Amino acid sequence: MKGKVLIGISGGVDSSVAAHLLKEEGWDVVGVFVFLQTLSDSPRSCCSIASLRIAYRVAKKLGIPFRAIDYTEPFRRGIIQMFIDEYRAGRTPNVCVFCNRDYKLGAIWKEALKEGAYMATGHYARTGVFRGRKVIRMGEDLSKDQSYFLSYLRPKMVERLLLPVGEYTKEEIREMARKLELETADREDSMDLCFVEGDYRDFLVKMGVKPREGEIVDIYGNVIGKHRGYAFYTVGQRRGLGVALGRRAYVVDIIPEENRIVVGFEEDVHRRIVIASRLNMFVEMETSFRARVRIRNVHKAAPATVKLEKEKAIIEFDVPQFAPAPGQIAAFYVDDYLVGAGVIEESRK
Numbered sequence: 001m002k003g004k005v006l007i008g009i010s011g012g013v014d015s016s017v018a019a020h021l022l023k024e025e026g027w028d029v030v031g032v033f034v035f036l037q038t039l040s041d042s043p044r045s046c047c048s049i050a051s052l053r054i055a056y057r058v059a060k061k062l063g064i065p066f067r068a069i070d071y072t073e074p075f076r077r078g079i080i081q082m083f084i085d086e087y088r089a090g091r092t093p094n095v096c097v098f099c100n101r102d103y104k105l106g107a108i109w110k111e112a113l114k115e116g117a118y119m120a121t122g123h124y125a126r127t128g129v130f131r132g133r134k135v136i137r138m139g140e141d142l143s144k145d146q147s148y149f150l151s152y153l154r155p156k157m158v159e160r161l162l163l164p165v166g167e168y169t170k171e172e173i174r175e176m177a178r179k180l181e182l183e184t185a186d187r188e189d190s191m192d193l194c195f196v197e198g199d200y201r202d203f204l205v206k207m208g209v210k211p212r213e214g215e216i217v218d219i220y221g222n223v224i225g226k227h228r229g230y231a232f233y234t235v236g237q238r239r240g241l242g243v244a245l246g247r248r249a250y251v252v253d254i255i256p257e258e259n260r261i262v263v264g265f266e267e268d269v270h271r272r273i274v275i276a277s278r279l280n281m282f283v284e285m286e287t288s289f290r291a292r293v294r295i296r297n298v299h300k301a302a303p304a305t306v307k308l309e310k311e312k313a314i315i316e317f318d319v320p321q322f323a324p325a326p327g328q329i330a331a332f333y334v335d336d337y338l339v340g341a342g343v344i345e346e347s348r349k
Contacts, residue, residue, distance in 0.1 A: 033056070079195075090326070151329055219263075224245070296325070299321070
């Protein structure tokens with residue numbers, strides 16, 4: 001037996017097969033479900049009551065012990081409130097990375113520490129050694145790579161992290177699940193925001209964010225329309241602006257203190273320079289280094305020079321990138337190794 005490992009089982013196909021793979025490798029596997037929210041019972045939610053029931057049945061099918069941890073109240077105070085506060089501040093939050101660190105995987109990590117165990121998850125990512133440190137790597141199947149969502153794990157968490165499915169494609173994982181006759185084999189992938197069903201704007205209203213009409217201006221400050229509340233817009237947004245400029249218009253900036261939305265054209269929303277703070281570095285890097293930087297999960301990592309100055313990263317892309325949004329994560333990759341990340345604060349041409 002290799003040792004004990006606590007794996008997060010969400011009721012999805014990836015974590016189900018990950019648990020099987022670890023058991024096959026000789027690990028003493030314990031399935032752990034972290035119950036985070038009651039706002040959604042969607043079958044696509046990774047941490048609802050419906051998913052809990054499925055996760056239990058999967059663990060029973062695999063013949064592994066199962067436990068559940070109730071983190072609903074900390075999650076409500078932390079992640080859901082962060083989501084609301086960030087939109088109120090005119091930012092576009094990526095709460096999933098912090099949920100993984102502090103709640104979904106954070107809860108499992110605390111249990112693993114108590115028991116001297118390893119921690120595992122079904123994310124499509126791998127681990128490797130970079131400059132003598134164990135770090136996260138992109139998954140073998142780049143079309144499903146989820147390393148970005150692990151970019152704010154603490155380095156100590158990565159040291160005892162196992163990522164069993166990172167070497168496989170999604171279809172290979174589904175095929176394994178079918179052979180094992182797991183009910184998760186053809187289950188839909190979970191949605192990014194487990195607590196939001198439908199439009200996030202409706203959720204904000206439900207949670208008490210009141211629309212307050214304001215001005216839409218062009219990049220020169222000319223008033224060209226009205227918005228229904230700056231919290232309901234994101235940088236790079238094109239649909240629903242209600243302005244006619246003769247060309248496709250995009251949100252270029254959000255100015256909460258003036259209750260204004262700045263709108264421009266596609267060339268106006270591209271940025272070469274991005275500044276990120278609240279850095280999470282997995283490896284000690286030079287004050288200036290070359291990397292590929294991803295500024296949102298669906299963004300293809302682009303070549304850039306990263307300069308580390310006074311706990312901030314100044315990222316200069318070789319080619320301007322579309323709509324770096326304050327609140328999103330900038331993840332730094334050297335080859336396919338995730339060496340660090342920061343929260344985007346601002347950008348400029």
